Amino acid sequence: MQDDRRHIASAFDRDLEAIQALIMKMGGLVEASITEAAKALATRDEELAEEVRLNDKAIDELEERVNEEAARVIALRAPTAVDLRVILSVMKMSSALERIGDLSKNMAKRTGVLVQMPQINGSTTALKRMAREVEAMLKDALDAYIQRDAELAQDVIDRDGDVDQMYNALFREFLTFMMEDPRNITACMHLHFIAKNIERMGDHVTAIAEQVIFLRSGEVPGDRVKHDLITPDAGPEGSGGD
Amino acid sequence: MNDMRVIERDVDVTETKISARGVQVYYADNHAIKDVNVDIEDKTVTAFIGPSGCGKSTFLRCLNRMNDTIDICRVEGEIRLDGEDIYDPAVDPVQLRAKVGMVFQKPNPFPKSIYDNIAYGPRIHGLARNRAELDEIVERSLRRGAIWDEVKDRLDAPGTSLSGGQQQRLCIARAVATEPEVLLMDEPCSALDPIATSQVEELIDELRANYSVVIVTHSMQQAARVSQKTAFFHLGNLVEYGETGKIFTKPEDSRTESYITGRIG
Numbered sequence: 429m430q431d432d433r434r435h436i437a438s439a440f441d442r443d444l445e446a447i448q449a450l451i452m453k454m455g456g457l458v459e460a461s462i463t464e465a466a467k468a469l470a471t472r473d474e475e476l477a478e479e480v481r482l483n484d485k486a487i488d489e490l491e492e493r494v495n496e497e498a499a500r501v502i503a504l505r506a507p508t509a510v511d512l513r514v515i516l517s518v519m520k521m522s523s524a525l526e527r528i529g530d531l532s533k534n535m536a537k538r539t540g541v542l543v544q545m546p547q548i549n550g551s552t553t554a555l556k557r558m559a560r561e562v563e564a565m566l567k568d569a570l571d572a573y574i575q576r577d578a579e580l581a582q583d584v585i586d587r588d589g590d591v592d593q594m595y596n597a598l599f600r601e602f603l604t605f606m607m608e609d610p611r612n613i614t615a616c617m618h619l620h621f622i623a624k625n626i627e628r629m630g631d632h633v634t635a636i637a638e639q640v641i642f643l644r645s646g647e648v649p650g651d652r653v654k655h656d657l658i659t660p661d662a663g664p665e666g667s668g669g670d
Numbered sequence: 671m672n673d674m675r676v677i678e679r680d681v682d683v684t685e686t687k688i689s690a691r692g693v694q695v696y697y698a699d700n701h702a703i704k705d706v707n708v709d710i711e712d713k714t715v716t717a718f719i720g721p722s723g724c725g726k727s728t729f730l731r732c733l734n735r736m737n738d739t740i741d742i743c744r745v746e747g748e749i750r751l752d753g754e755d756i757y758d759p760a761v762d763p764v765q766l767r768a769k770v771g772m773v774f775q776k777p778n779p780f781p782k783s784i785y786d787n788i789a790y791g792p793r794i795h796g797l798a799r800n801r802a803e804l805d806e807i808v809e810r811s812l813r814r815g816a817i818w819d820e821v822k823d824r825l826d827a828p829g830t831s832l833s834g835g836q837q838q839r840l841c842i843a844r845a846v847a848t849e850p851e852v853l854l855m856d857e858p859c860s861a862l863d864p865i866a867t868s869q870v871e872e873l874i875d876e877l878r879a880n881y882s883v884v885i886v887t888h889s890m891q892q893a894a895r896v897s898q899k900t901a902f903f904h905l906g907n908l909v910e911y912g913e914t915g916k917i918f919t920k921p922e923d924s925r926t927e928s929y930i931t932g933r934i935g
Contacts, residue, residue, distance in 0.1 A: 433933040440932065506891055508918045508930045646920040 447497045454490040455570040461532040466559035480536035487529035494522035517639040524632040531625040538618045558594045569637040581640035591630035598623040687712040687882040693747035704906040715883045717897035724903040734770035771845035775857035777837030779829030787829040791848040815843025835866025855885040
């Protein structure tokens with residue numbers, strides 16, 4: 429998982445490998461968290477949702493460890509060039525992964541509320557598909573990181589547009605349900621927040637993929653065009669066309 | 671990349687002080703410097719880094735013709751100080767070295783009093799007309815060397831009685847006493863403890879306001895801390911020369927990257 433050239437001080441290599449192993453462990457837990465949260469929602473499994481909420485603690489702890497290790501490497505080894513970029517990237521990635529974990533936990537929390545209500549037809553299948561796409565993107569982003577594969581990372585970044593489109597479609601669907609029958613509003617609001625959570629996860633995965641490109645080139649790719657509906661300065665429908 | 675330190679000290683000029691073109695150095699058959707081209711800027715600290723034997727000290731010594739003293743050494747190419755060829759036969763190396771001062775790895779005060787260590791250069795170059803003027807030069811130089819407060823009450827004590835760090839600052843004060851325009855430093859901190867090193871590094875940063883400083887160092891962290899420009903030498907070649915922040919975060923050449931990150935190149 430390291431560059432082909434090794435450090436003269438082999439302990440430096442071990443430090444960098446250890447910290448990247450922590451990120452991968454964190455990535456594995458976050459992937460599982462997304463899958464299980466989506467599954468709990470689709471199968472209305474309250475127990476599994478509760479498990480997802482509890483498992484988030486381990487992700488938070490790993491984030492803290494990554495930051496501690498990164499601080500230690502900076503203090504003891506004064507990393508430069510590509511080594512410095514490894515440290516900077518793991519710090520950003522751990523924070524992105526932690527946020528994804530939180531969003532997944534929030535999804536599980538809303539699932540706990542939703543199972544108490546009558547089911548809204550068809551919507552959870554679309555949400556599950558959306559979550560599966562984000563999870564696949566995360567897996568590819570982590571693979572791209574390990575293999576230092578900037579092309580795969582760029583592919584992940586491009587795929588985030590699909591997730592945004594899925595969110596837009598769901599947004600309209602939930603709006604229709606709510607207009608049809610006001611008794612659907614509470615459930616649809618929860619479902620909408622879940623959709624928004626998954627859309628945000630996609631943005632964090634994109635941030636991880638951007639770190640791979642930064643690691644390779646030293647440049648962070650420029651701002652991409654957002655495709656989701658909600659932008660701060662316009663109403664939901666107002667910016668739908670961009 | 672913006673270097674905050676340049677802004678901080680407000681000496682943001684990019685005038686070329688020393689310009690080297692096609693410099694080759696041979697020690698007998700050994701080709702030690704291979705076609706080096708570099709423009710060293712005025713009022714800037716330039717660091718030369720590279721593994722042992724890469725030619726960085728050799729090149730530094732070309733800049734004030736210290737290599738003249740080595741019989742088997744042959745220098746080709748052109749080195750210009752303010753546009754004048756320093757290897758022109760009409761140039762007096764002694765005068766040149768008054769303009770291009772040097773500080774060495776080991777502090778080497780003369781076996782004389784602190785006062786005479788500083789006064790020696792100005793005396794032989796006739797920079798002072800009387801004792802009062804000489805006193806003034808000595809005080810000003812010791813102040814620039816950031817050692818005045820520590821030695822002002824014992825100027826008659828031998829220079830060798832000072833601690834290592836003080837001796838090195840004395841040597842820097844001695845080097846600036848002749849009002850040089852360029853200061854060459856060959857591993858000035860390698861014999862000093864971290865506190866003395868910090869003092870010398872702070873001094874180097876202050877000297878930058880008035881001089882062009884060129885420092886050879888084995889400590890990459892030191893190069894990163896004190897310099898605005900860094901040149902990486904490898905096997906007699908100048909591999910990469912550029913803004914220090916860039917060299918240490920995004921070097922262009924893979925050999926530079928291998929060296930600064932401590933990998934086998």
